[in-house]
Amino acid sequence: MALSKTQQALRLVSDGVPIKVAAARAGIAESTLRMAIGRTKDKEQCPCCGQVVREGFEVDRSVLKG
Known part of the structure; x- marks a missing residue:
């Protein structure tokens, strides 16, 4: 996926x-x-793509490689 x-x-x-x-x-x-930078400050980010994880959602770490 391209950034x-x-x-x-x-x-x-x-x-x-x-x-x-x-x-x-x-x-x-x-x-x-x-x-x-202001939007991402102090917020969880997806380790794959870097997007901010919106409130109410969470990253499924079981599908991450490594």
């Missing part, structure tokens, strides 16, 4: 790349990346 541009930029930021540089590399606006 969205925003997810690619979020991954770059988590790897230590500055926000401005990550946004440029992914081809998105810096403000888009900052909004995504």
